[in-house]
Amino acid sequence: MTNRFRAVRIIAGVAAGVFLLSLAAIAAPSPLFPYRLQRSNVVFHSRIPLPGESITFLDEGSRHISRSPLYSRNDKYDVFLCNSPALFDALTFGARGGGITNPWRNVFIRPGDIRGGRVFDRQGNDRAKDRDLAYYVAHELTHAMAFRKFGFLVSYGLSAFQREGYADYVARAANHDLAEEKSVMAANGPEVHPKQSGLYLRYEFLVAYRLECRRMSVEEVLTKPLPQKLVEGRFRAAGSCQ
Numbered sequence: 096m097t098n099r100f101r102a103v104r105i106i107a108g109v110a111a112g113v114f115l116l117s118l119a120a121i122a123a124p125s126p127l128f129p130y131r132l133q134r135s136n137v138v139f140h141s142r143i144p145l146p147g148e149s150i151t152f153l154d155e156g157s158r159h160i161s162r163s164p165l166y167s168r169n170d171k172y173d174v175f176l177c178n179s180p181a182l183f184d185a186l187t188f189g190a191r192g193g194g195i196t197n198p199w200r201n202v203f204i205r206p207g208d209i210r211g212g213r214v215f216d217r218q219g220n221d222r223a224k225d226r227d228l229a230y231y232v233a234h235e236l237t238h239a240m241a242f243r244k245f246g247f248l249v250s251y252g253l254s255a256f257q258r259e260g261y262a263d264y265v266a267r268a269a270n271h272d273l274a275e276e277k278s279v280m281a282a283n284g285p286e287v288h289p290k291q292s293g294l295y296l297r298y299e300f301l302v303a304y305r306l307e308c309r310r311m312s313v314e315e316v317l318t319k320p321l322p323q324k325l326v327e328g329r330f331r332a333a334g335s336c337q
């Protein structure tokens with residue numbers, strides 16, 4: 096065996112080892128998070144002791160998901176509160192956004208001010224004024240519930256408006272009014288453009304329309320991929336909700 100071939104084999108072996116270790120860490124990250132706090136059927140994992148002030152936000156996030164028909168008190172969920180951007184990036188392969196749920200239904204939340212219930216953006220700024228820790232926990236746990244019920248591949252085969260709209264519909268627990276939401280969409284401000292604003296309001300309106308006005312079940316909304324344009328056309332043409 097030449098020295099060159101031996102070096103290539105060593106490098107390939109190290110790369111494979113790093114890959115397998117990374118996979119193990121994202122599939123079962125608990126050993127990296129020594130502190131645990133269980134609230135109902137959600138276990139929060141942290142690398143630092145969780146301050147008492149954070150419990151209100153963690154409970155609120157868990158409570159919001161209990162309103163979804165996808166929720167079952169017999170299921171258990173794990174939320175990993177990352178206390179450093181480097182840890183969040185390593186466990187999520189540099190995901191954008193305040194949180195992410197992986198195919199193993201592990202929820203990772205970006206670092207922030209956990210006492211104040213805030214999650215910071217990629218640059219470390221507290222920009223999402225209306226989205227607190229409770230919101231991010233509930234949004235990601237809704238993805239985890241959908242993955243459990245319908246499968247990860249089914250969820251990712253949907254249009255973004257279905258997947259993200261339903262997660263925000265549950266997490267924000269907002270009251271919906273079709274006429275008002277149609278006028279917000281017609282005004283066409285940045286808040287209804289997810290790529291501009293980072294908000295899923297447009298998606299949430301479309302999901303609320305399908306659930307509350309078209310009386311569809313969550314299963315119907317989250318299992319059949321639909322083009323966003325088609326649903327938007329129906330939303331714009333709809334009369335009253337009742």
Ligand SMILES: [Zn+2]
Pocket residue numbers: 234238258259262
């Ligand atoms: Zn999401």
